[in-house]
Every structure is written in C-alpha cells, then in structure tokens.
Amino acid sequence: MTATTTTTNIPTTGGTSHAELAQWVAEVAELTTPDRIVWCDGSRAEWDQLTSDLVDSGTFVRLEQKPNSFWAASDPTDVARVEDRTYICSPDEQGAGPTNNWMDPDEMKGLMSDLYRGCMRGRTMYVIPFVMGHLEADIPMYGVEITDSAYVVVSMHIMARVGSAVLKQMEETDAGYVKGLHSVGYPLEEGQADVPWPCNDTKYIVHFPHERTIWSYGSGYGGNALLGKKCYALRIASAMAHDEGWMAEHMLILKLTNPEGKVHYIAAAFPSACGKTNLAMIEPTIPGWKAEMVGDDIAWMRFRDGKLYAVNPENGLFGVAPGTGKATNANAILAIEGGNSIFTNVARTPDGDVWWEGMTKEAPEHLIDWHGNEWTPADGEAGTLSAHPNSRFCTPIVQTPCAAPEFNDPNGVPISAILFGGRRKTTVPLVTQARDWDHGTFIGSTVSSETTAAAAGAVGVVRRDPMAMLPFIGYNAGDYLQHWVNLGKEHAGAMPEVFLVNWFRRDADGGFAWPGFGENSRVLKWIVDRLEGNVDAVETPIGLVPAAGDLDTDGLDVSAEQLEAATRFDSEEWRAEVPLIEEWFTKFGDKLPPELSAELDNLKKALD
Ligand code: GTP
Numbered sequence: 001m002t003a004t005t006t007t008t009n010i011p012t013t014g015g016t017s018h019a020e021l022a023q024w025v026a027e028v029a030e031l032t033t034p035d036r037i038v039w040c041d042g043s044r045a046e047w048d049q050l051t052s053d054l055v056d057s058g059t060f061v062r063l064e065q066k067p068n069s070f071w072a073a074s075d076p077t078d079v080a081r082v083e084d085r086t087y088i089c090s091p092d093e094q095g096a097g098p099t100n101n102w103m104d105p106d107e108m109k110g111l112m113s114d115l116y117r118g119c120m121r122g123r124t125m126y127v128i129p130f131v132m133g134h135l136e137a138d139i140p141m142y143g144v145e146i147t148d149s150a151y152v153v154v155s156m157h158i159m160a161r162v163g164s165a166v167l168k169q170m171e172e173t174d175a176g177y178v179k180g181l182h183s184v185g186y187p188l189e190e191g192q193a194d195v196p197w198p199c200n201d202t203k204y205i206v207h208f209p210h211e212r213t214i215w216s217y218g219s220g221y222g223g224n225a226l227l228g229k230k231c232y233a234l235r236i237a238s239a240m241a242h243d244e245g246w247m248a249e250h251m252l253i254l255k256l257t258n259p260e261g262k263v264h265y266i267a268a269a270f271p272s273a274c275g276k277t278n279l280a281m282i283e284p285t286i287p288g289w290k291a292e293m294v295g296d297d298i299a300w301m302r303f304r305d306g307k308l309y310a311v312n313p314e315n316g317l318f319g320v321a322p323g324t325g326k327a328t329n330a331n332a333i334l335a336i337e338g339g340n341s342i343f344t345n346v347a348r349t350p351d352g353d354v355w356w357e358g359m360t361k362e363a364p365e366h367l368i369d370w371h372g373n374e375w376t377p378a379d380g381e382a383g384t385l386s387a388h389p390n391s392r393f394c395t396p397i398v399q400t401p402c403a404a405p406e407f408n409d410p411n412g413v414p415i416s417a418i419l420f421g422g423r424r425k426t427t428v429p430l431v432t433q434a435r436d437w438d439h440g441t442f443i444g445s446t447v448s449s450e451t452t453a454a455a456a457g458a459v460g461v462v463r464r465d466p467m468a469m470l471p472f473i474g475y476n477a478g479d480y481l482q483h484w485v486n487l488g489k490e491h492a493g494a495m496p497e498v499f500l501v502n503w504f505r506r507d508a509d510g511g512f513a514w515p516g517f518g519e520n521s522r523v524l525k526w527i528v529d530r531l532e533g534n535v536d537a538v539e540t541p542i543g544l545v546p547a548a549g550d551l552d553t554d555g556l557d558v559s560a561e562q563l564e565a566a567t568r569f570d571s572e573e574w575r576a577e578v579p580l581i582e583e584w585f586t587k588f589g590d591k592l593p594p595e596l597s598a599e600l601d602n603l604k605k606a607l608d
C-alpha cells in the first residue's frame with residue numbers, strides 16, 4: 001500500500017503523475033476532509049492489511065473453514081440496490097426519461113456537495129484505480145473509485161482489475177477514465193467509535209452520464225457502492241455504447257460445446273435474481289454437452305468482422321447466496337471452497353463456516369443468523385430466514401472450475417444467440433424463438449418479471465423490465481430501444497438469434513412446472529439445434545416454439561402434464577398480456593420506436 005498520510009494538509013498528487021487525476025483527488029479530499037489518503041495498489045499485502053483491519057474493527061469475521069475468507073453483515077437497512085434513490089442526471093429531463101429518476105445536474109451536485117462536505121472526517125480515503133474489461137483491450141475502460149470504505153476496496157479487489165498496473169498505464173497514456181466518488185456518509189468525530197457497517201439513512205446513487213461521472217452516498221451495499229459494476233459497466237457504459245455504436249447489457253455469457261464439438265457463445269439477459277449466475281455456471285444434465293462461463297452478469301458487446309463480440313467487464317462474481325447449493329450450482333460451491341471470498345448477510349456456523357437457505361437440504365442444528373442471533377431449524381420452520389434473501393458471495397472468477405479460457409481474451413467471444421427471460425408464474429412458455437431482430441427487440445422490450453429482493457421494495461410484483469435493464473439504462477429508455485433497432489439495421493448479418501425463456505412458470509399445484517438449473521441444458525440444446533438448422537419449429541403468435549418431441553426429455557423426471565404446463569402457448573393468457581404491453585408502451589410517447597409498435601400490432605392481429 002502506498003500510504004500518503006497527513007491529517008491537516010491533504011496531499012495533492014499522492015501516488016500519481018496523472019495531473020488531472022491528482023487534481024480530482026485533491027478536490028475531493030478538500031471537500032470530504034478525510035484523515036488520510038491511501039492510493040490502492042491492488043496487492044495481496046494491501047488485501048491482507050485491509051481484511052485484518054476490517055476484522056479488528058468488527059466489520060469482518062474471519063472464516064475458520066474457508067481460506068482467506070470473511071463474513072460481514074450489513075446494517076439491516078442497507079441490503080440491496082435502492083432504485084428509488086438512483087438518479088440519471090442528464091442535462092435535461094428527457095435524457096433520463098421515462099424510466100429513471102432525474103434531477104438537474106447542478107442542483108444534484110449542490111445537494112450532494114453539502115452531503116459530502118466533511119463526510120470522510122475521521123476516516124481514510126482510498127483511491128482505487130481500476131479497469132473494467134482487460135488492461136490489454138484496444139480501448140481500456142479505466143475508472144477510479146474514491147471511497148471511504150475498506151469493505152469496498154477489498155470487494156473491488158475481487159470484482160475488477162485494480163491497482164498499480166492500471167494506474168501506471170493510465171499515467172503513461174494520460175488516459176481518460178470514469179470518475180466514481182463514494183462515501184458511506186458516516187463521519188467520525190474525535191474519539192467516536194466506528195460501527196461495523198457505517199452507512200446513512202440518506203442515500204443517493206447518482207450518474208452524470210454526459211460527464212462519465214458517478215456520485216454515490218450513504219450505502220455500502222454492492223450495487224450501490226462497488227461503482228465499477230452496475231453504475232459504470234451498465235449505466236455509464238450504456239450511454240457510452242449508445243454514443244459509440246456498441247452495447248452494454250445486463251447479460252451472462254455462456255460457452256456451449258455440443259457433442260459434435262461445435263461451439264456456440266450465448267448471452268442471456270434476466271433481471272436481478274432471476275438466474276443469470278446459475279445459467280452461466282450450468283452443469284448440463286444431457287450427455288455430451290459442455291458448458292463454460294465467460295461472464296455471469298454484464299456483457300459489453302462490439303461489432304468486429306461482421307460479428308457481435310462480447311466481453312465480461314468484471315473479474316469476480318457477486319452472486320445471490322440463497323438457493324446456491326451442490327444440487328443447483330455445484331460450480332459456485334466449488335468456487336467459494338477455493339477461499340479468497342467475502343460473504344455478506346449470510347448465516348454463520350459456530351465452527352466458522354457460512355450457510356444459507358438452499359445450500360444443503362437440511363439446515364445445520366445451530367447457526368448465527370445474519371442479524372447475529374442464534375438460529376435453529378425450528379426458527380426456519382417458524383419462517384425466520386437465517387440469511388437475507390439478497391445475501392451475496394463475492395468470489396474471483398478464476399476460482400470457478402467452469403470458467404472458459406476466453407474469459408481472459410480482451411477481444412471477447414462471438415455471440416450467436418441472445419436469451420431474454422424473467423420470473424413469470426404464468427403466460428410465458430419455457431422457450432420461444434423470435435422471428436427476426438425486430439421481433440427479438442420487441443420481445444426484449446416487453447420482458448416482464450416478478451420483482452425480487454435484489455432491490456429494496458416489494459417482492460413478487462410483475463413489472464416490465466426491458467432487456468433486464470430497467471434499473472440500469474443510463475439514458476432515455478426510448479432511445480435505448482431505438483438503439484437496439486438501429487443496430488439491427490446497421491449490422492443485419494451480425495445480429496444473434498433471439499429467444500425468450502421462462503424457468504419459473506408454475507403448474508396447477510403452484511410448484512415450478514420446470515425443474516430448472518442443470519435441466520435448462522435441454523432448452524439450450526433446442527436453441528443450438530435451431531442455430532444449426534437441425535430442427536424445425538412451430539409458428540405461434542408470440543414466435544417459434546419447439547415441435548412436439550423436439551425438446552429432449554430423455555431421462556427427465558417430469559410428468560407430461562407438467563411439461564405441458566411449462567411449455568404451453570396459451571392465447572387467453574396472451575390476450576390478457578396485450579393491454580399490459582400497450583400500457584407499458586404508452587410510457588414512451590413519441591420515443592417508442594415505430595418498429596416496436598408495428599410488432600405489437602402484429603401480435604394483436606395474430607391473437608385475434
Ligand atoms: P443477480 O446477481 O441479482 O443479477 O441475479 P442472477 O440473475 O444472477 O440470479 P441467480 O442465478 O443468482 O439466481 C437467483 C435465484 O434464482 C437463486 O435463488 C437461484 O437458486 C434461483 N434460480 C436460478 N435458476 C433457476 C432455475 O432454473 N429454476 C428455479 N426454480 N430457480 C432458479
């Protein structure tokens with residue numbers, strides 16, 4: 001760690017010859033008045049120092065049963081992204097509409113400067129140089145996060161490529177970079193003891209896309225505080241991608257090899273907590289198929305040589321813990337067994353391991369729940385969860401046994417199919433193929449899903465979540481949809497086939513009609529067979545569905561009724577869906593791409 005320490009006269013350049021960066025750091029220090037500034041080098045020594053500091057301060061508990069791994073519990077009010085506190089501060093309101101919160105950028109800066117003034121008093125200000133994607137990329141996508149949270153620093157060590165090598169290259173090229181300013185908003189007075197999870201009831205997660213700048217205040221939770229992730233790699237990057245003709249999407253990237261050895265790369269957009277990490281780490285149940293992960297949450301996609309290439313900008317997994325077990329996602333369990341991980345808001349075992357609902361069938365006899373209380377299976381039966389539903393594991397991707405070597409390729413992988421999906425109890429069949437790009441864009445633009453614990457607010461409410469990007473589009477959502485349509489026209493031959501999937505439809509008894517997880521490989525097989533031209537499909541008003549018998553159900557333990565419940569196209573359900581889509585589209589006014597209203601008309605006609 002290159003520590004540059006003074007208490008009164010905050011140093012200006014600190015560790016860098018990048019004059020503009022030095023100046024920005026000095027300005028922030030003057031505003032926030034930390035006790036000291038540390039330029040993060042990303043080293044193992046830095047990790048060891050900070051994790052042991054975090055243990056000493058009570059934020060972390062070192063896990064006895066996993067090497068170099070730590071448990072943390074957040075403040076109970078700081079457990080998820082806060083969408084109602086998230087803003088896109090474009091110069092005019094139209095630039096953020098109709099799906100984002102907006103405030104005039106100057107007004108927001110005034111308001112937040114008041115919050116930031118003195119907010120790092122008594123704390124260390126860390127400067128984290130990072131790159132999203134690869135340092136060797138043609139256009140390295142630099143960022144610098146300033147934060148007063150050591151938890152954020154060590155999490156960024158896992159989630160992004162950080163430290164001295166990045167800073168050095170930035171200095172050598174005098175590079176531009178995305179500025180991320182983060183504070184937990186909990187200054188310490190002389191002699192005041194810290195709390196394990198400092199945060200503030202007032203929270204702002206704010207983006208100034210035209211300045212490629214992020215200001216975050218009051219939260220320590222992942223998506224609000226690890227600014228390389230949702231704030232940069234989706235909200236800011238989507239605005240850059242719109243300007244520059246590429247795509248920044250909330251998608252996993254999966255490498256699939258069929259029994260003949262043919263490789264396809266597939267990207268899939270599902271809303272938060274709807275199965276991206278699980279599909280990215282799938283273990284196929286059908287013989288001869290191999291699946292490897294390139295990314296589990298974000299895809300940056302650019303056109304090259306007539307193809308669409310995707311890169312995973314991240315370096316780690318920030319995965320939903322509950323539901324992750326050997327039976328559902330063995331690869332994730334193996335990854336965390338490797339250690340070097342941070343667990344937030346899960347339960348602890350008395351012997352220093354972690355547990356959460358769904359890790360094993362039977363809960364351990366004794367746990368310490370995420371609130372720090374004693375917990376037994378009887379509490380579970382009474383409805384008390386030991387882990388928060390949005391508790392997370394944070395683990396390096398290289399520890400994933402199923403990581404594809406292409407994860408390290410700065411050029412990415414050529415995508416042949418895009419899947420959209422969500423959590424729908426009804427209506428949406430297991431798999432549908434779009435007729436063409438515009439129809440695929442229509443399907444993506446109307447994706448709907450029941451809300452989850454990944455964001456603060458009600459759970460289980462159906463909402464439209466276009467391309468699973470509703471909370472992450474960094475500009476006008478109508479312009480975003482038009483961008484999709486336009487790319488299809490400009491790069492007609494390069495566009496992937498589009499599919500809609502739903503693992504979450506219910507049967508007559510209310511259970512999941514489809515077993516999901518590894519069995520989703522059967523759906524992937526049909527998709528690849530479609531790409532390869534090996535199977536026909538049946539036309540329906542909503543698109544192409546598998547012909548009877550074409551979905552491989554060999555050895556699948558599912559009744560014919562359940563299979564029917566999972567795969568059925570029901571015109572009544574879709575007639576009920578149309579008004580909801582119409583209502584959704586009215587939000588966009590004259591920003592609705594005409595291609596999409598034409599698709600809606602097609603759907604209505606086909607259903608009549
Ligand atoms: P974010 O990290 O919030 O973006 O979530 P995600 O989209 O990566 O979702 P993830 O794979 O973590 O899954 C979320 C929850 O859905 C977990 O509890 C999973 O166990 C569950 N889940 C994932 N895939 C399936 C599936 O095929 N069927 C069923 N029934 N549940 C699933």
Ligand code: SPV
Nearest residue numbers: 081222223229230272454
């Ligand atoms: C999501 O909510 O989509 C996540 C977790 O992947 S967070 O990083 O908090 O956004």
Ligand code: MN
Nearest residue numbers: 271272273297
């Ligand atoms: Mn996500």
